[in-house]
Amino acid sequence: MRKRSADSVEIVPSDITPFEKYLSRRAVLAGGIGLAAVQSIGGFARSAYGQSTGALAYTRNAELSVTEPANSYQDITTYNNFYEFGTDKSDPSEHAQKFRTQPWNVTIGGEAEVTGTFSLEDILKPHPLQERIYRLRCVEAWSMVVPWVGFPLGDLLMRFKPTSKAKFVEFKTLYDPKQMPGQRSSVLEWPYVEGLRIDEAMHPLTLVAVGLYGKTLPNQNGAPLRLIIPWKYGFKGIKSIVSIKFVERAPRTTWAGAGANEYGFFANVNPSVDHPRWSQATERHIGASAFGPRRPTLPFNGYAAQVAGLYTGMDLRKFF
Ligand SMILES: Nc1nc2c(c(=O)[nH]1)N[C@H]1C(S)=C(S)[C@@H](COP(=O)(O)O)O[C@H]1N2
Numbered sequence: 001m002r003k004r005s006a007d008s009v010e011i012v013p014s015d016i017t018p019f020e021k022y023l024s025r026r027a028v029l030a031g032g033i034g035l036a037a038v039q040s041i042g043g044f045a046r047s048a049y050g051q052s053t054g055a056l057a058y059t060r061n062a063e064l065s066v067t068e069p070a071n072s073y074q075d076i077t078t079y080n081n082f083y084e085f086g087t088d089k090s091d092p093s094e095h096a097q098k099f100r101t102q103p104w105n106v107t108i109g110g111e112a113e114v115t116g117t118f119s120l121e122d123i124l125k126p127h128p129l130q131e132r133i134y135r136l137r138c139v140e141a142w143s144m145v146v147p148w149v150g151f152p153l154g155d156l157l158m159r160f161k162p163t164s165k166a167k168f169v170e171f172k173t174l175y176d177p178k179q180m181p182g183q184r185s186s187v188l189e190w191p192y193v194e195g196l197r198i199d200e201a202m203h204p205l206t207l208v209a210v211g212l213y214g215k216t217l218p219n220q221n222g223a224p225l226r227l228i229i230p231w232k233y234g235f236k237g238i239k240s241i242v243s244i245k246f247v248e249r250a251p252r253t254t255w256a257g258a259g260a261n262e263y264g265f266f267a268n269v270n271p272s273v274d275h276p277r278w279s280q281a282t283e284r285h286i287g288a289s290a291f292g293p294r295r296p297t298l299p300f301n302g303y304a305a306q307v308a309g310l311y312t313g314m315d316l317r318k319f320f
């Protein structure tokens with residue numbers, strides 16, 4: 001891998017380890033058990049990825065979906081936050097159209113037995129896709145309901161065999177100011193960095209999204225792969241991921257860099273802890289009348305039954 005600067009790496013094709021090759025080598029070493037099983041999950045059409053909004057094969061996961069009606073495709077793909085393409089809600093859909101997501105590589109590093117740079121295809125191939133209708137709650141106090149298509153992040157992370165030192169996972173978005181005009185301004189520190197505690201990353205609700213409304217992700221929604229953590233504010237859902245690193249300490253996130261008192265590391269949706277500049281007690285649902293009533297915001301965005309246990313004994317005012 002060629003270093004470009006301390007924080008960004010340029011991936012050259014010769015650095016890419018085909019995942020199957022790696023696994024078959026490991027399978028021999030490990031006596032053929034376990035690792036070989038990873039490959040047999042199978043189930044998605046290789047050609048489905050990397051195209052612009054192509055159809056995806058998936059099953060619906062009703063158990064992990066909300067029953068509220070989803071927002072329109074129009075709302076979900078034109079009202080976006082993706083500062084790499086500008087700070088207005090309409091900027092990403094206008095400025096991300098020519099963004100190239102093929103070829104795409106993801107580098108896995110840090111405290112894990114398996115590390116290296118893998119093609120998107122190798123990253124995604126073993127994971128059958130599910131549709132999950134999740135609520136998205138932005139820290140700016142608006143919300144949407146989105147039919148995401150993806151698979152559990154934990155299933156992906158386990159393939160790399162994180163070590164006992166892996167207490168957190170750090171994620172980075174592509175750094176490419178030529179393609180991402182927002183990165184030519186210093187509105188945020190680039191590349192965009194996010195992080196999760198390892199148990200949050202492994203939680204079955206935490207999703208790697210590769211599509212929405214049954215099609216591959218539009219660029220403005222974070223193509224080709226992004227995170228969705230439905231009980232957290234939207235900024236945790238990092239888009240267009242190129243790096244996943246297992247680390248011992250909580251990474252310094254981009255938004256904490258922009259204002260540590262405004263954007264906490266946990267960022268669990270919490271109606272009783274206000275953002276310094278606006279209340280978090282209620283939310284405006286995108287698509288509903290601007291003059292209609294605001295909705296009360298639910299603790300953990302409505303997912304408390306599934307995730308509150310991750311934070312037992314923690315002061316959620318301090319760890320906001
Ligand atoms: N790389 C990157 N990821 C990002 C952002 C961003 O600016 N850059 N914005 C975040 C914020 S604040 C929100 S609310 C969600 C919005 O996702 P959506 O546009 O798909 O609704 O993306 C998150 N992921």
Ligand SMILES: [Mo]
Nearest residue numbers: 138139234235
């Ligand atoms: Mo957000």
